Amino acid sequence: MKHELPRARYSSEQATKRPLGSLLGSISDATFSRRSVFRSFAVTAGFFALGGGLSACGGSGHAAEGPLQTWDLFSGSDGISMRSMIANFSNESAVTVRPVTLAWGSPYYTKLAMAASSGKAPDTAIMHLSRLAGFAPGGLLEPYDLELLAEFGVREDDFAPAVWKNCHYEGQLFAIPLDTHPFVVFYNKDIAEKAGVLDGSGAISSITSAEDMIEVGQKLAKVTGKQGVSFGHVLDSAQSWRLFWGLYAQTGGGYTMEVGSPAVLDTAKAAEVLTFLTQMMDGKIALKNQTYAGAIADFTSGTTGLILSGAWEMPALKDAIPNLGAMPMPTMFGTPANYSDSHSYVLPRQVSDDPQRRRTAHQFVAGIIKQGQKWAEAGHIPAYLPVQETPDYQNLHPQVDYAAAGTTPVFDPPVWFSGAGTDFQNQLSQTISACFQGTLDPPAAVASMLEIINKMLSAPNPS
């Protein structure tokens, strides 16, 4: 008896192909869908290809005459703020800007690197400062022209020295910071007041050691009846690293990370930090197995009174808890230090040198960073200091309460594989997270971290 195979010739792995595109390139903006952006790109490109053909030019795929192109990775309220800042700039300067928003994280940098290396790069792009070490040495970026910047009113004095220093590679300026976005502390003032941990000015100021932190956490937990502190790290690709690296810097431990030789950490001090954090995550002060989203849910629902979190979560937290307090990461190990990153503007390498276009790019960057007040509404600390000095900013609570964190930033070690959205952060976070959950003791976790870093240091630098 002949029995036929079913007609279907699709394999189940077809389904596995579908999501990748949306993973790697979803545009997170309501009004500009990715397709529509690309369609308009295609139309523009076609238009200029025609024009180029007529004037017997053509060649590079880059539309030298087109609007200024800029890339960013801002979604949600960040994205809305950025689009309105760009619109403001366009209105005032009569420069047409074509912004492209791509999904946050590792794929963004993959695309940026590919665009820069293939000569199709945007005129400017947002880059986490922690990524500079992976881009600048490979010649993927062009340095800024300080004179041009000065012409548009941007000078070295306008930035915190610690941030400005990190914008350089081999003495050249490769990034202009838009903000610093530190890893800070938010607290629920109502709960804190009941717990009796507020000072006369209505702020928590009593934490100057790890023991103080434990004590405050216990008092808050008594009020909530659950836990005192929220911290989410399970399966998160950065949170554990952010918390650890900031506190490790407070110990003054120091480090050496150079490609080709083994990394050096002060293992005793690293273990001390981890020991403290595991003590804090005892299930009473803080859960030891909370996720990023779970930590926010716990804090905003009043299950906890304090959250260790990135400044960028401020708008969401403020929405849920109007009486929101904030402060930089308290100095618990001696030296003030605050884990931080910075959204900065870079100039990706261009195939053809067009002085007028470069000039416009400088003008754009200056025009955007001066609108730091608008940007600060989303929780970031404007890097352009004149904005911080305005009364408007000084009245912006709770942002101004943690603005001091911007003066003692701790960035990722400047090696090519570090920074936001890297496997470096992901792998170290997983190790630290395992320590928080009790499957690795602190010294073993430190040893495992060194092993991970050493493996990366021994790999050849691809840039």
Added chain:
Amino acid sequence: MLTDLAPSVAPPITQKTPAKVRKGSGFWFVVPFLVAFAMFLLWPIVSGLWMSLTNQSLTGSGAGFTGLSNYAEALADPAVWQSLWNTAVFTIATAAPLVVLSFVMAYLVYVGLPGQWLWRMSFFTPYLLPVSVVTALWQWMFQPGFGLINSILTQLGFAEIGFLDQQGVAMFSIVLVTIWWTVGFNFLLYLSALQNIPDHVFEAAQLDGAGPWRRLVSIIVPMVNKTTIMIVMLQILASLKVFEQIYLLTAGGPRGSTRSVLEYIYDVGFSGYRLGYASAISYLFFALIVVVAVVQLRIMNRKEH
């Protein structure tokens, strides 16, 4: 008339002139496919193989020829072996249930559970969901503390399970999600195969006094054999190339315990920019898949004859 015409008209068709025309024209019909095939399959395969012999980086620098050093590095890289092992575990843990379970489901629907359409729909619907939706759904169900499963467990007095954050457990949570998500496709293949079995075979069996068990073992299973072979092959290949549910649920964590080899290739190539090294791992993996496929074909062929 017609009967007369037929024999006189038919022979010329097989004769020279039209046949010649066909010979020349066939090629042009295949050209569009050949172009796509060469551009999107042949060329990438060749260029990937070349890339694996260089230290090509995503940033465009260093395309220097390095011989087999990438392959040597890959063979000595514990992360490659760990991710291969994880992939093997995932494949074994998903392929068997996805074949057996889908058959059981199809059989139950076929023999007529009440409300057949409801079963058919609920078994197949998950397959229609995009992976991002599937993972978002399960992520919240697996959530520690207030996730659906864990809150039921704690209410019943059991300890919480770290579905995605416990080494050893996480992989099986991913397996569970994958089975729920994709079993519907195999189910559908089996169901249509079952429905293709002619009724008279069953009638004959019934006349001979075969009970339900006898019918299942001696008629149904052998008659869907071809479908089983196809499902097993497709399933093993699909499981070997697992990537996105792992990427979305755990990003390979905790501590690399769920990182599949494709995710490692992605991490090395696209996050780490080392395209040359990533290509070398891909080709090692490719060789493994070829071996698996050949072995599978051999076994299946023997079974069939």
